[in-house]
Amino acid sequence: MQFTLKIQRYDPDTQQGRLQEFTVDGPETATLLDVLDVVKDTVDGSVTYRKSCRMAVCGSCGMRMDGAAVLACKTPMAPLVEAGHVPVISPMGNLPVVKDLVVDRGAFDRIIAAGGFISVPTGSAPDGNAIPVPKENSDLAMDAAACIGCGACVAACPNASAMLFVGAKVSQLALLPQGQPERRDRVRSYVIPLAEAGLLPSRLRFGALLP
Ligand code: SF4
Numbered sequence: 377m378q379f380t381l382k383i384q385r386y387d388p389d390t391q392q393g394r395l396q397e398f399t400v401d402g403p404e405t406a407t408l409l410d411v412l413d414v415v416k417d418t419v420d421g422s423v424t425y426r427k428s429c430r431m432a433v434c435g436s437c438g439m440r441m442d443g444a445a446v447l448a449c450k451t452p453m454a455p456l457v458e459a460g461h462v463p464v465i466s467p468m469g470n471l472p473v474v475k476d477l478v479v480d481r482g483a484f485d486r487i488i489a490a491g492g493f494i495s496v497p498t499g500s501a502p503d504g505n506a507i508p509v510p511k512e513n514s515d516l517a518m519d520a521a522a523c524i525g526c527g528a529c530v531a532a533c534p535n536a537s538a539m540l541f542v543g544a545k546v547s548q549l550a551l552l553p554q555g556q557p558e559r560r561d562r563v564r565s566y567v568i569p570l571a572e573a574g575l576l577p578s579r580l581r582f583g584a585l586l587p
């Protein structure tokens with residue numbers, strides 16, 4: 377199958393951007409990430425994007441297709457070919473562009489590093505069954521833990537807010553007994569890197585949230 381797509385290029389040295397069209401061959405099952413790999417391997421090795429797991433787990437291949445946030449490794453390309461549509465691939469919005477389709481997701485790492493942990497007492501590990509967790513809480517915590525830090529919520533938010541991401545990181549620990557001792561400190565810790573990255577909702581004042 378022949379795939380055509382337009383890629384938003386950005387050169388950090390010249391700070392110039394442009395749209396570049398590519399046409400490559402690939403199997404009918406190809407995802408957007410597969411097509412990008414073919415472009416990079418056979419046409420233009422300077423096309424830059426991020427990938428890792430290839431199975432919608434790591435969030436690193438987040439980008440936009442025709443303005444909508446997608447995971448490249450999870451986006452089939454055949455339906456676009458069948459519809460005769462040439463998609464425009466651009467980087468995630470509301471995050472600093474490093475090069476081409478790569479954005480700086482460092483703020484997410486700093487937010488998690490600031491409070492995405494629980495205290496571990498010394499001694500032997502407690503038996504898991506000794507800490508009862510209501511099934512509903514367990515299910516909700518698992519749902520929150522499914523956040524892969526892809527940045528789609530930031531890209532889609534008119535406020536450039538990362539509150540959905542932060543909400544998931546707070547909830548996955550606050551819903552469980554192990555996350556209780558630090559639940560207030562954790563939220564306060566998240567606010568500073570969130571504000572420094574400019575990802576707070578614009579209606580919230582930085583100073584008003586500090587202790
Ligand atoms: S909450 Fe945001 S960063 Fe996390 S998976 Fe959902 S869209 Fe991606």
Ligand code: FES
Nearest residue numbers: 429430435437449
């Ligand atoms: S490569 Fe990991 S989510 Fe796509």
